[in-house]
Amino acid sequence: MKVISLFFIKLFSKLPFRVLYGIADFLYFILYYIIGYRKKIVRNNLLIVFPDKSKEERKIIEKSFYKNFSDFMVELLKAFTMTSEDYKGKIRFTNLEVLKQEKDVILLTGHMFNWEWLTGIAPDLPQENKFAIYKKVANNFFDQEVHESRSRFGAIPLSVKDVGRTMIKQPNDGSHIYFFVADQSPFKNRIHYELNFFNRMTPAFNGYDKIARKKDYVIIYVDMVKLKRGSYEARLKRICPEGEKFYENEIVEKFYQELAQNIKTHPGLWLWSHKRWKYTSGIDYQL
Numbered sequence: 001m002k003v004i005s006l007f008f009i010k011l012f013s014k015l016p017f018r019v020l021y022g023i024a025d026f027l028y029f030i031l032y033y034i035i036g037y038r039k040k041i042v043r044n045n046l047l048i049v050f051p052d053k054s055k056e057e058r059k060i061i062e063k064s065f066y067k068n069f070s071d072f073m074v075e076l077l078k079a080f081t082m083t084s085e086d087y088k089g090k091i092r093f094t095n096l097e098v099l100k101q102e103k104d105v106i107l108l109t110g111h112m113f114n115w116e117w118l119t120g121i122a123p124d125l126p127q128e129n130k131f132a133i134y135k136k137v138a139n140n141f142f143d144q145e146v147h148e149s150r151s152r153f154g155a156i157p158l159s160v161k162d163v164g165r166t167m168i169k170q171p172n173d174g175s176h177i178y179f180f181v182a183d184q185s186p187f188k189n190r191i192h193y194e195l196n197f198f199n200r201m202t203p204a205f206n207g208y209d210k211i212a213r214k215k216d217y218v219i220i221y222v223d224m225v226k227l228k229r230g231s232y233e234a235r236l237k238r239i240c241p242e243g244e245k246f247y248e249n250e251i252v253e254k255f256y257q258e259l260a261q262n263i264k265t266h267p268g269l270w271l272w273s274h275k276r277w278k279y280t281s282g283i284d285y286q287l
Helices: 002-013 017-035 039-049 055-078 084-088 115-124 140-151 163-169 207-215 250-265
Strands: 091-094 105-109 129-134 155-159 176-181 194-196 201-203 218-228 231-239
Touching: 002 055, 017 055, 039 055, 055 115, 084 115, 091 115, 105 115, 105 207, 105 231, 105 250, 115 129, 115 176, 115 231, 129 163, 140 155, 155 163, 163 176, 163 207, 194 250, 207 250, 218 250, 231 250
Parallel strands: 091 231, 105 176, 105 218, 129 155, 129 176
Antiparallel strands: 194 201, 218 231
């Protein structure tokens, strides 16, 4: 069964982009108008983030999200057979020189489309050792395929369970770069920190903050922008401390500040179907 599934996925992946985006248009119609995929979650999240916008304005963002999400789904499958040259025409970095550091670098971004394509341009990064931090997905077959897709161009997939031990062991000599999609919601029994995100107390991962301060890493935010269909730009911005060194959880706070601005500027690009506020402080968890 897995062999058959892989065959059809690879066959689908080899279709030209013009055909895939035609499929994405049909997928958008099905997800939005027929199934209503997670529409209640999307609308609730939009109301939390944009309470001052009218219902009509939020609906425009809602439709934009579903269109971008449909594009993302076919782009994710296309990545299984894309070459390094394919990526160069589809996604590019700006301010790449900020990565040329004598210390190791942490790249932080949120679930902004298309974050999955970022590993495709790993060969363009100046660091010798490139690590893509991942959280295992429920479907073992699909998890394995995404894992292989991320590693084809030199990025080393690193489980979130192993990232701490790996980073501590590596010398901070500027030859390592670690890529985190850092806006995921922690499991309820692993919530150790919360912050104000769009006027809602929000649990957040902060493990990378502790390691980054301990190892004195350089912190870079990746601002994702969709220029047109199938064309993205990753704008790099260094996150610096207020003082001489970062205070505890300052990196997490500044990451979410950057992410909030990214969402406000390009609201249709965030993964609104994610249950980001599924836990309530003081009710579902206590700190």
